[in-house]
Amino acid sequence: MHNPSAQFAEIILPLPLEGYFTYLIPEEMQERIDPGMRVVVQFGPKKFYSGIVRRLVEAPPEGVQPKWIEYLLDEKAVVPPSNFQLWEWIALYYHCSMGEVLKAARPSGLKLESETRVTFNDAYEPSAGKEPTPRERLLLDYLRAKKSCTVFELSSALLKKGTLQVLKELLGKGAARVDEEIRETYKPKTETIVKLGKAMVSEEKLMRTLDLLTKIPKQREMLHLFLQENESLEALHEKAIPKKALLMKSGSTVAVLNALIKKDIFELDELAIERIGSSERATRELFPLLPAQEKALAEIRSAFRSNGVTLLHGVTSSGKTEIFIQLIQEQLLAGKQVLYLLPEIGLTTHMINRLLEVFGTRVGVYHSRFSDAERVEIWNKVLDFQPENHLPTHQLIIGTRSALFLPFTALGLIVVDEEHENSYKQQDPAPRYHARDSAVVLGNMLKIPVLLGTATPSVESYYNALHGRYGLVELNERYSQIEMPEIVTVDLKQAWKRKSMRGMLTPELYEEIRQALTNKEQVILFQNRRGFAPFIECKACGWIPKCINCDVSLTFHKNTQRLTCHYCGYSTRYPGSCPSCQSAEINNKGFGTEKIEEELTLLFPEASIERLDLDVTRSKKGFQNILHKFDRGDTDILVGTQMITKGLDFEHVRVVGILNADNLLNFPDFRSHERSFQLMTQVSGRAGRRNKRGKVIIQTAQPDHSIIARVVNNDYKGMYQQQIEERNFFNYPPFCRMIRINLKHKDIYELERIAGECATALRERFGKRVQGPVFPAINRIKLQYIQVMWLKLERSISVTSAKRQMQEMLDYVRSKDNNKSIQIQVDVDPF
Ligand code: ADP
Ligand code: ZN
Ligand code: ZN
Numbered sequence: 001m002h003n004p005s006a007q008f009a010e011i012i013l014p015l016p017l018e019g020y021f022t023y024l025i026p027e028e029m030q031e032r033i034d035p036g037m038r039v040v041v042q043f044g045p046k047k048f049y050s051g052i053v054r055r056l057v058e059a060p061p062e063g064v065q066p067k068w069i070e071y072l073l074d075e076k077a078v079v080p081p082s083n084f085q086l087w088e089w090i091a092l093y094y095h096c097s098m099g100e101v102l103k104a105a106r107p108s109g110l111k112l113e114s115e116t117r118v119t120f121n122d123a124y125e126p127s128a129g130k131e132p133t134p135r136e137r138l139l140l141d142y143l144r145a146k147k148s149c150t151v152f153e154l155s156s157a158l159l160k161k162g163t164l165q166v167l168k169e170l171l172g173k174g175a176a177r178v179d180e181e182i183r184e185t186y187k188p189k190t191e192t193i194v195k196l197g198k199a200m201v202s203e204e205k206l207m208r209t210l211d212l213l214t215k216i217p218k219q220r221e222m223l224h225l226f227l228q229e230n231e232s233l234e235a236l237h238e239k240a241i242p243k244k245a246l247l248m249k250s251g252s253t254v255a256v257l258n259a260l261i262k263k264d265i266f267e268l269d270e271l272a273i274e275r276i277g278s279s280e281r282a283t284r285e286l287f288p289l290l291p292a293q294e295k296a297l298a299e300i301r302s303a304f305r306s307n308g309v310t311l312l313h314g315v316t317s318s319g320k321t322e323i324f325i326q327l328i329q330e331q332l333l334a335g336k337q338v339l340y341l342l343p344e345i346g347l348t349t350h351m352i353n354r355l356l357e358v359f360g361t362r363v364g365v366y367h368s369r370f371s372d373a374e375r376v377e378i379w380n381k382v383l384d385f386q387p388e389n390h391l392p393t394h395q396l397i398i399g400t401r402s403a404l405f406l407p408f409t410a411l412g413l414i415v416v417d418e419e420h421e422n423s424y425k426q427q428d429p430a431p432r433y434h435a436r437d438s439a440v441v442l443g444n445m446l447k448i449p450v451l452l453g454t455a456t457p458s459v460e461s462y463y464n465a466l467h468g469r470y471g472l473v474e475l476n477e478r479y480s481q482i483e484m485p486e487i488v489t490v491d492l493k494q495a496w497k498r499k500s501m502r503g504m505l506t507p508e509l510y511e512e513i514r515q516a517l518t519n520k521e522q523v524i525l526f527q528n529r530r531g532f533a534p535f536i537e538c539k540a541c542g543w544i545p546k547c548i549n550c551d552v553s554l555t556f557h558k559n560t561q562r563l564t565c566h567y568c569g570y571s572t573r574y575p576g577s578c579p580s581c582q583s584a585e586i587n588n589k590g591f592g593t594e595k596i597e598e599e600l601t602l603l604f605p606e607a608s609i610e611r612l613d614l615d616v617t618r619s620k621k622g623f624q625n626i627l628h629k630f631d632r633g634d635t636d637i638l639v640g641t642q643m644i645t646k647g648l649d650f651e652h653v654r655v656v657g658i659l660n661a662d663n664l665l666n667f668p669d670f671r672s673h674e675r676s677f678q679l680m681t682q683v684s685g686r687a688g689r690r691n692k693r694g695k696v697i698i699q700t701a702q703p704d705h706s707i708i709a710r711v712v713n714n715d716y717k718g719m720y721q722q723q724i725e726e727r728n729f730f731n732y733p734p735f736c737r738m739i740r741i742n743l744k745h746k747d748i749y750e751l752e753r754i755a756g757e758c759a760t761a762l763r764e765r766f767g768k769r770v771q772g773p774v775f776p777a778i779n780r781i782k783l784q785y786i787q788v789m790w791l792k793l794e795r796s797i798s799v800t801s802a803k804r805q806m807q808e809m810l811d812y813v814r815s816k817d818n819n820k821s822i823q824i825q826v827d828v829d830p831f
Contacts (some may be wrong), residue, residue, distance in 0.1 A: 006056035013051040015099040021061040036077025096430040103404035112148040119148040163642035193240040199264040231567040294789035304449040304473025314475030316685025335387030336412025343421035366399030401435035419452035425831040456678040485687035485694035489703040503599035523653035530613040531555035540583035551780035612640035645682040661700040740789040740830040744784040744823040761809040
């Protein structure tokens with residue numbers, strides 16, 4: 001692949017700009033440079049970026065005056081060039097730049113950009129004969145004075161040209177360090193992290209604390225460093241900086257940190273997620289499969305041969321995972337790598353442990369919540385995978401959606417578990433890719449099988465399976481005759497009318513819970529709203545507090561006594577009285593998980609009750625802890641959002657309650673019925689795993705709703721049939737290809753004007769295929785007003801040319817003088 005006559009390189013830069021960027025290869029690099037290596041180049045007058053060499057070429061495009069490559073970062077490719085095929089497909093299909101794909105694909109620890117910090121090394125002593133040159137001295141003096149600054153500051157404050165070369169020399173002499181190097185050399189298995197103390201309950205409190213510390217500059221500096229990025233209070237409380245990194249960055253001692261901990265300004269914690277792999281040995285053999293599983297396995301194998309992509313539709317607890325394990329084992333023994341994709345919430349210790357038990361040291365875990373340094377480490381291990389090694393590690397990667405981009409060189413199988421989950425689709429930023437669909441494409445490119453597994457297939461996948469595009473294998477029995485739960489509905493309207501409700505519980509559900517507790521059995525209650533009250537309202541004047549940045553009401557969180565926006569994180573103190581009319585009577589409206597938890601403690605004072613939602617998993621206790629407690633039987637009742645649908649064998653769950661099915665059903669989206677079915681079926685699947693038949697109670701004001709009837713009868717096919725007919729009738733996917741265009745602007749009138757122009761322009765080309773623009777249900781988020789348009793394209797139309805035409809029209813509108821301030825985002829196959 002090395003091409004000695006090539007003097008130019010096409011580079012992928014992490015920018016939202018289309019195409020590759022051509023640079024000149026300096027002579028001393030020509031022997032070493034190859035596609036897939038990282039280089040640093042200057043882009044624009046002052047900025048440096050690290051990018052990836054896509055290919056070497058002999059001439060630049062016409063009219064381009066290439067600059068030189070500044071710096072070659074690698075000795076061998078960090079992205080196998082074969083991976084670029086997937087990147088290019090994603091850029092083309094999801095309508096984004098290669099640079100945006102690069103950002104999603106590569107952990108940012110692999111970057112050296114203008115924002116990279118360089119730190120002066122206090123211990124530096126020039127050795128004899130290696131005294132700094134005048135140019136180096138200039139840079140060193142600047143760095144010494146500043147202690148630490150970004151590459152961008154350096155190059156703009158100093159020489160501009162050649163700064164990086166000089167910096168490189170200094171790094172080589174040990175006079176300075178790049179922060180990334182600090183992070184990369186630090187690779188503990190668990191790490192102590194520093195978090196903001198719980199006592200820091202408000203911005204005012206933080207400000208006061210900073211003031212109080214004026215006289216103790218080192219402590220103040222450390223706190224400042226922590227607060228640096230001007231985040232919301234909520235974000236700050238989520239933030240965790242490794243202790244070592246904080247000490248290193250601040251250049252302070254442990255004593256300074258300890259003083260701050262003593263004052264409750266900071267607290268220490270162990271990082272909740274450990275890196276797993278490398279040390280644990282496999283502890284069990286594969287289970288022999290039951291006849292039904294064997295049959296499914298044989299069908300999958302034959303489907304792999306004819307179709308490649310295969311959908312395994314098996315009811316909850318049918319033993320799908322054991323079938324995956326058999327298929328994985330085969331690949332590993334053949335020296336192949338396997339990618340096991342899970343949605344964000346599915347990647348729990350429980351699932352990882354199950355695979356670790358069988359595959360031990362061969363497992364590697366890749367999760368978006370890992371630090372960059374950790375992800376870089378896994379990246380490199382996947383890259384270094386050698387089937388000949390005696391005990392290869394990182395041969396089976398379990399990961400969330402971005403694991404798709406890991407530099408596999410010997411992939412033999414991809415499993416997409418819970419393929420229906422919408423967290424496989426990235427929403428923001430671009431690339432707005434769907435990991436399941438991208439996995440299917442990758443499988444085709446590599447000619448390897450892809451297995452999609454779920455108890456509730458997405459309508460799209462089931463359609464593909466029924467129409468011969470995917471193989472289809474079904475498993476209708478639970479493992480070893482565990483019975484499917486009994487599902488009943490209870491009419492909320494009747495209960496309200498009879499005034500028989502106890503809080504959010506109908507008498508039927510109350511009675512079931514009471515009995516379960518008496519028998520020492522467990523209960524799960526599902527509610528898809530977190531917080532205490534979704535909104536509050538002044539009884540006297542009807543005032544409802546809204547977010548200052550978004551068009552949504554603020555959710556009341558009683559624990560913290562704050563009103564919080566779930567869209568932008570804005571939060572403010574709960575007012576004692578109405579700021580509009582001073583009335584003290586403020587009502588809480590609706591039920592969030594926090595309120596249900598409080599009511600349950602009153603109704604069942606003896607029971608041990610836990611809550612599982614985004615709010616508690618952010619805090620110290622964490623997701624895994626709560627699940628462990630429940631697993632051990634220490635918890636009687638678990639209340640939660642959809643997080644409870646994942647991650648555990650709930651052995652002793654007798655009762656599952658869905659507190660309000662209408663919240664799900666009434667959501668204005670063409671997928672809401674499908675999603676309600678999936679969610680209710682998955683939640684119900686938690687009931688009665690092994691010893692006893694479980695019972696599920698669905699509380700709803702619409703007990704006759706067809707979707708609820710399907711859930712009750714476990715009628716996936718009926719649900720599918722109904723949905724597919726509706727989608728055909730109203731022309732939704734899979735009968736068309738949908739592209740959503742989001743338009744955003746700070747000024748609502750400008751937004752409507754420009755969106756109108758876009759629609760007119762698009763209609764010239766696409767006619768009736770254009771819908772909108774309209775304001776979505778929530779029409780302002782983070783200070784930006786939003787309008788949306790949709791393109792519904794026939795499946796027979798070439799997507800590529802349609803997208804090119806769409807882009808031309810949008811560019812044309814945006815290029816007009818008054819229209820430059822509009823933000824336009826394109827989302828292909830929106831979810
Ligand atoms: P699913 O993935 O379809 O929800 P699981 O694979 O989790 O189902 O199986 C449910 C339970 O049955 C698990 O506890 C699993 O260990 C057990 N199980 C499934 N198949 C077998 C088997 N062949 N031998 C022993 N236990 C099995
Ligand atoms: Zn009022
Ligand atoms: Zn907001």
